Amino acid sequence: MALKVVMGQRLLKANEQVAAENRTRFAGAGTLVVNLISSPGAGKTTLLERTLPWLRDKFRIAVIEGDMYSVRDAQRIAGYEVEVVQINTAGVCHLDAPMVARALEELSEARYDLLFIENVGNLVCPAEFDLGEDLKVALLSVTEGADKPAKYPLVFQSARAVVINKSDLLPYTDFELETVVTELKALNPELEVFLLSAKTGEGIKEWCTWLEKLTGRKQAASRSGTG
Amino acid sequence: MHELSLVEAMMSSVAESAAENNITRVVRIKIVVGKLNLAQPELLRFAFNALQAGTIFEGATLEIEERPLVMRCRKCGNTCAPEYPAYFCSLCGGRVEVVTGQELYIEHYEGETGGDGDKDGAKGSDGPAAPEG
Numbered sequence: 035m036a037l038k039v040v041m042g043q044r045l046l047k048a049n050e051q052v053a054a055e056n057r058t059r060f061a062g063a064g065t066l067v068v069n070l071i072s073s074p075g076a077g078k079t080t081l082l083e084r085t086l087p088w089l090r091d092k093f094r095i096a097v098i099e100g101d102m103y104s105v106r107d108a109q110r111i112a113g114y115e116v117e118v119v120q121i122n123t124a125g126v127c128h129l130d131a132p133m134v135a136r137a138l139e140e141l142s143e144a145r146y147d148l149l150f151i152e153n154v155g156n157l158v159c160p161a162e163f164d165l166g167e168d169l170k171v172a173l174l175s176v177t178e179g180a181d182k183p184a185k186y187p188l189v190f191q192s193a194r195a196v197v198i199n200k201s202d203l204l205p206y207t208d209f210e211l212e213t214v215v216t217e218l219k220a221l222n223p224e225l226e227v228f229l230l231s232a233k234t235g236e237g238i239k240e241w242c243t244w245l246e247k248l249t250g251r252k253q254a255a256s257r258s259g260t261g
Numbered sequence: 262m263h264e265l266s267l268v269e270a271m272m273s274s275v276a277e278s279a280a281e282n283n284i285t286r287v288v289r290i291k292i293v294v295g296k297l298n299l300a301q302p303e304l305l306r307f308a309f310n311a312l313q314a315g316t317i318f319e320g321a322t323l324e325i326e327e328r329p330l331v332m333r334c335r336k337c338g339n340t341c342a343p344e345y346p347a348y349f350c351s352l353c354g355g356r357v358e359v360v361t362g363q364e365l366y367i368e369h370y371e372g373e374t375g376g377d378g379d380k381d382g383a384k385g386s387d388g389p390a391a392p393e394g
Contacts, residue, residue: 039282040369045270045292128263158299159263162365187346188297220348 049163052131056166059138063145064256066249069165071189072173073182074155077199079107080232081173082150086114088242093147093249098137100129100154107152117141128159131166148249157182161189168252169194176200176209183217190218195226197241202231264304265312267365272309272318275370279317284372287317291324295364297346302327317372330362 044050060067070078082097089095097118099107108120119140121133134151151167153160161170172193174182177200183190190196196218204211211229218225226244230237271292279287294300302325309323332347333340336355341347350357 035374036288036371037282037284037374038369038371039278039284041274041278041367043274043278043367045267045274045365045367048270048273126266128266130266159266162263162298163266184345188299217348221346 046162046164049131052135053164053166056131056135056138060149060166060168061256064253065146065149066245066252067149067151067165067167067169068245069151069153069160069167069170070173071153071157071160071170071193072155072175073157073178076155076173076175076178077232078152078155078173079110081197081199081230082111082152083114084232084235084238085150085242085245086111086116088238089148089245089249090114090116092246094143094145095148095150096141096143096146098129098134098149098151100133100152102126102154117143117146123154127154127156128163129153129165130163134165147253148245157186157189161186161192168248171195171197173197173199174214176204176207176211180208180210180214183214183221187221190225191221193222193225195228195244198227198229199232201229201236202234264300265308267300268305268308268312271367272312272316274367276317278370279372282372283374285317285375286319287321287370287372289322289324290318290370291326291368293326293328293364293366293368295328295362296330297359297362298365300365326368328361328364331360332357332362333360 072078086095095116097111097116099111099118099120100123101107102123102125105120108118111118119137121129121137123129129151151165170193172189174196176198215227218227228237228241230241271290275287275290305325306323313319313321329342330346331340331342334350334353334355334357337350337353339350339352340360341351347357349355
């Protein structure tokens with residue numbers, strides 16, 4: 035017998051369910067979870083290498099590294115005395131919530147204050163997949179060109195903060211900083227924008243201070259049972 | 262290539278629903294995809310064709326309804342359909358919001374139920390319903 039079934043179901047419902055489970059787990063543990071998204075080579079791993087020495091004495095930190103192939107990024111992060119798990123997606127261009135749930139099982143401690151999830155380098159697909167994070171941070175490096183927010187609006191719209199990296203190279207590019215910041219704020223008025231150089235360390239302090247504040251807030255929310 | 266993941270998610274949702282409805286073969290699926298999702302219809306079809314062999318979806322067609330990006334000004338109500346997301350109204354400068362273009366859902370699917378027929382009549386017998394009380 036032929037049958038027509040009307041669904042109206044969101045395509046990524048299964049991912050959203052696992053993301054909600056991850057989020058409940060992070061809330062219970064008081065873990066602030068940051069999902070780092072950028073195109074390849076924007077400097078996600080280098081930013082972490084700058085950030086971890088600032089924060090590792092204050093918080094228990096773990097890092098989940100997402101790459102299609104190789105453990106190179108995890109090897110770089112392992113040198114910073116924080117726990118790191120590598121996910122290899124074997125060709126898939128983004129992380130999804132079940133991958134993160136499996137990676138969590140690999141972490142040795144039950145509670146962390148701060149978890150960074152470095153997504154696969156890609157400005158399109160990672161924006162679609164909720165991992166259960168508290169916030170998305172989009173990185174944009176000045177060498178990529180100023181047109182990225184207009185071309186990839188979804189990721190910049192859903193981000194809580196944008197880090198504009200490689201500020202040391204600004205004099206050598208035609209990156210129009212003011213125009214980009216205006217465009218970003220128009221896409222998302224509540225967006226925090228940080229201009230920094232993960233290579234030289236310029237601007238890192240403001241970024242780390244902001245993360246410190248958010249991590250503290252998440253811990254407080256968890257202790258008072260409202261997280 | 263998030264199209265592959267989207268199609269896998271679609272197939273798993275429909276397969277789950279088909280099992281609940283005793284559907285053993287799916288012949289057609291219709292999904293609605295807004296332009297803002299940056300999912301390419303030809304890649305969605307390619308992924309669906311590549312994944313359907315040996316499943317209940319074998320030979321099924323995928324219909325994709327694309328929804329254009331339509332934005333509306335919160336201040337003056339002017340609507341427009343820009344190629345890229347606009348930020349401000351071209352008429353009054355007010356902030357604009359997305360009306361359509363963010364959709365990503367399975368609208369319906371069509372399939373065939375198992376051919377046993379031994380469950381016919383299980384639902385609703387013809388006799389008059391006995392009034393309660």
